[in-house]
Every structure is written in C-alpha cells, then in structure tokens.
Amino acid sequence: MGVDYRVWVLPRQRSFRPSAEQFARLANALRDGNWAPMPDTPGQGSQIIELLPGNSVAGKKPARVQGFDNIPFTSSWVEFHSQHELVMDWHVRNLREAGVQYPFVFDPYPDSGPPYFYVRLILGRDYFYWTGENVMPFDDATTECVCGEQLSFWTDWAHGTPSQRIQMVCPQCGQRFDPSGKACDILDGWSGAPTPLIGGLTFRFALVVDCHKYWPHDEDAARRFHLRSGFLDLWRKTIEVPFETVVTFD
Numbered sequence: 684m685g686v687d688y689r690v691w692v693l694p695r696q697r698s699f700r701p702s703a704e705q706f707a708r709l710a711n712a713l714r715d716g717n718w719a720p721m722p723d724t725p726g727q728g729s730q731i732i733e734l735l736p737g738n739s740v741a742g743k744k745p746a747r748v749q750g751f752d753n754i755p756f757t758s759s760w761v762e763f764h765s766q767h768e769l770v771m772d773w774h775v776r777n778l779r780e781a782g783v784q785y786p787f788v789f790d791p792y793p794d795s796g797p798p799y800f801y802v803r804l805i806l807g808r809d810y811f812y813w814t815g816e817n818v819m820p821f822d823d824a825t826t827e828c829v830c831g832e833q834l835s836f837w838t839d840w841a842h843g844t845p846s847q848r849i850q851m852v853c854p855q856c857g858q859r860f861d862p863s864g865k866a867c868d869i870l871d872g873w874s875g876a877p878t879p880l881i882g883g884l885t886f887r888f889a890l891v892v893d894c895h896k897y898w899p900h901d902e903d904a905a906r907r908f909h910l911r912s913g914f915l916d917l918w919r920k921t922i923e924v925p926f927e928t929v930v931t932f933d
C-alpha cells in the first residue's frame with residue numbers, strides 16, 4: 684500500500700459537470716467557511732492552474748498558472764478559465780498558521796502536527812480517469828465506443844490530477860460515452876480484497892482532499908478517518924447532486 688492518501692468526492696453520475704455558477708459557489712463556500720485559505724494567509728501556498736490542450740505524453744501538461752485574488756469567484760470568471768480544464772489548488776502547509784478548518788474528523792498526529800493537506804477542485808470536459816495502487820483500470824473493452832473506437836488515452840502529467848482521460852464524445856462517430864454504469868475493482872487498503880467501483884474513478888468534476896503523507900497509518904484509526912460532514916455539506920448546498928467518496932493510496 685502506497686503512502687499518498689487522497690479522498691476524492693465525485694458525482695455518482697460520472698457525466699455530471701456543474702454549471703460555472705455552481706462551481707463558483709462551491710469555491711466561494713470553501714473560502715467563506717474557512718475550509719480553504721485566502722491568498723494572503725501565512726502557512727499556505729495556493730494556485731489556479733488552467734490546463735491547456737496538448738497531448739504529447741512527453742512531460743508536463745501545458746498550463747497557465749496564477750495566484751488567487753481576494754475577490755469572490757464569479758460564474759463568468761469560471762467560464763472564462765475552464766475552457767479546457769481548471770484546477771484550483773489550496774495547499775495548506777501548516778494548519779495552525781493558515782488558521783483554516785481541518786476537513787477530517789480528527790488529527791491523526793496531534794503531538795507532532797500541525798496537519799498539512801491540499802484542497803483541490805478539478806473541472807474538465809472529457810473524463811479524468813485515475814488508476815493506481817488500489818484502483819484497477821477498466822478492461823479495454825469497457826472504454827471502447829459502440830463503434831469500436833478506444834476512448835481512453837494518456838495525456839501529459841499535471842500536479843494533482845490523473846494523467847489519463849476518457850473522451851466524452853467519440854471522435855469517430857459522435858456518440859457520447861458515460862462510464863457511470865461500468866465497473867472496475869477497488870482494493871481494500873489493508874486486506875487487498877477487491878470490490879466493484881461502479882463508474883470507476885472517473886469524473887468531469889471532483890473535490891479532492893489530498894493528505895499526502897499526513898494520515899493515520901494504523902488500520903483502526905484509518906477506518907475512522909473521514910471527511911467532516913460540515914465540509915461535505917458544502918457540496919450538498921452548492922453542487923446538490925448525489926456524490927460518493929473514494930479513497931486512494933499511492
């Protein structure tokens with residue numbers, strides 16, 4: 684089992700993509716509720732990463748990177764910056780200095796903290812497609828269009844996002860693809876037992892908390908290490924559609 688721990692909050696309906704208005708409301712709610720730091724706060728470093736088309740599979744994905752402003756996000760701002768893919772990345776390096784709320788129900792290392800983590804929003808047009816140590820890939824046939832075209836592909840690397848995509852619309856025949864009913868295996872982090880993950884770890888929109896190495900490494904504690912309901916309520920209030928959480932270890 685790997686050491687980087689991430690919790691992905693995903694729409695159950697994998698084809699769901701929020702409106703620019705909903706996305707802006709969630710980003711504002713994260714800051715207003717003090718779950719994500721403002722740009723002038725100490726103990727954090729945050730950036731907005733606008734990923735650009737480009738698929739050389741040779742290195743880093745082309746991107747425009749900028750800092751956050753103090754002003755609230757608007758739907759027109761989101762629309763303008765999400766023409767390809769948009770990542771908002773709040774990196775809390777030191778919870779105490781940043782003075783934000785901890786998104787988990789307990790601090791796994793209260794004697795050696797303070798906690799560090801990333802809160803991340805990811806928005807795209809094609810499906811982001813994550814596989815890793817505990818999330819197995821779909822069978823090749825699963826990501827084929829009805830016309831036989833393979834819709835999954837690799838793209839360049841970008842911080843905090845999967846490097847694989849699945850095309851939303853088949854370039855050969857124009858059919859839309861939706862992985863929501865398709866299953867891959869997800870392995871339990873301790874026993875290794877597989878269970879089906881319906882929809883796979885695919886999304887066009889996700890809220891992610893990336894703990895890096897700061898998470899409880901003993902099984903009993905890790906099984907109790909959940910996101911706080913107040914944090915997930917932000918999704919319920921702004922995005923509204925049903926979600927599920929998936930944990931990865933890489």
Ligand SMILES: [Zn+2]
Pocket residue numbers: 828829830831832853854855856857858
């Ligand atoms: Zn097709």
